[in-house]
Amino acid sequence: MNKIEFLIISNKFDFTTDYICLELERRKLKYLRLNRDEFExxxxxxxxNELILQVKIENKNFILREETLKAIYYRAPIYLRDNFQPDIDVEEQLYRSQWTAFIRNLxxxxxxxxxxxPISTFKAENKLLQLKYAARIGFAIPGTIVTNTNNLQIDPQKDYIVKTLDTALLRTENKEAFIYSSVVKGREVLDSTLSKSPLVLQDYIYPKVDVRVTVIGKSVYPVKIEKKGKGIDGDWRLEKxxxxxxxxxxxxxxxxxxxxxVKSLGLAFGGIDLIESNGEYYFIEVNPTGEWAWLVDSSGLQIYKGICDYLESDENYALSTY
Known part of the structure; x- marks a missing residue:
């Protein structure tokens, strides 16, 4: 039996996790990667009763015990966002739901x-709770309301940001659709019918420079996001x-x-979006399973080394908030 010190849970197409595995191999550490799409x-x-996890993969046997397992790296959302779709059969629905439950029970x-x-991630994926904690810590936050009515006291001529309350992955005409944050005039909101679902309405902060901050434990990796030396109007992800x-x-x-x-939400890792405007930094949100691999090539930040340093260390910086 191969005794494992580090468990990696991901999927086979997650290139971000590949960086972690390659670094663990370079350090000659004993790890096991389980892909959610290959459990079968x-x-x-x-x-x-004994808290022992045994895994057999291609005639290789691995054993994980709480007393010898040092860290678990798990990078996936907790909310199931792929709602019922007619083309997913019962067997696939069962596969997704039961293996997700298995991972939670780890x-x-x-x-x-x-x-x-995963318990901390579940809590941390609530964007409104993030704003509450951020303001309590000392961050400036945009004026924010959640509503499903146009009966609002807002300025028709003013710009606002409209966004979903949670990541919205939809399917239309057999294609996957993602809803980005949008800049709208107050009059557009006042003229819209909003009763079907809640939306987040925030003050639009401008001029602005978007800032992405990757945090792992006490290590911080910030980048400014610019186009031709200037900030970007609206959602920068549209032209990433x-x-x-x-x-x-x-x-x-x-x-x-x-x-x-990050710590207050019970996390060790977080991808934070900030906005800098006229010297003031505004907290927008933190993603507990945020992407960072694109920053390795685009900015030279060796975030994978910081994550592996944290996994290997005796440091356990996340607070238990549950």
């Missing part, structure tokens, strides 16, 4: 360091491949706020 190819026995390894613990990601130093108090917001 594994033989798994989880002995609950939190039985309570004394193991997680990046991130045409932008520059420039490493820089945050003010020390903002850097500390970034570490604290």
């Amino acid at each position: 190819n594994y033989e798994i026995i989880f002995k609950i 939190t039985l390894f309570e004394n193991v360091k997680w990046v991130n613990n 491949n045409n932008l520059s990601y420039i490493p820089f130093n945050l003010p020390l108090n903002i850097e500390q706020y970034c570490v604290e917001i």
Whole structure:
């Protein structure tokens, strides 16, 4: 039996996780990667009374015990966002729901360091809670309301940001659709019918420079996001491949706020979106399963080394908030 110190849970197409596995191999650490889309190819026995997880993959046997397992790296959303679709058969629905439940139940390894613990991720994916914690820590936040009515006291001529309350992955005409944040005039909101679902309405902060801050434990990796030396109107993700990601130093108090917001949500890792406007930094949101691999090539930040340093260390910076 191969005794495992680091468990990696991902899927086979997640190139972000590839960086972690390659670095663990370089360090000659004993790890096991389980892909969520390949569970049927594994033989798994989880002995609950003894807290021993046995996995057989292609005639290789692995054993994971709480007393020898040092850390678990798990990078996936907790909410099931692929709602019922007619083309998913019952067997596939059962596969998704039951293996998702299995992964949640790996939190039985309570004394193991997680990046991130699914229970904490579930809590942290609530954007309104993030704003509450951010304001309490000291961040400036945009004026924000959640509503399903146009009976609002807002300025018809003013610009606002409209966004979904949760990541919206939809299907239309057999194609996947994603809803980005949009800049709209107040009159557009007042003229719209909003009763079907809640939306988030925020003050539009401008001029602005978007800032992405990747946090792992106490390590902070900030970049400014610019196009031709200037900030971007609206949602920068709409033109992600045409932008520059420039490493820089945050003010020390903002850097500390970034570490604290991640910690306060019970996380060890977070991808934070900030806006800088006229010297003020506004907290927008934190993604507990955020992407960072594109920053390795685009900005030279070796985030994978920071994550592996944290996994390998004795540090366990996430607070238990559940």
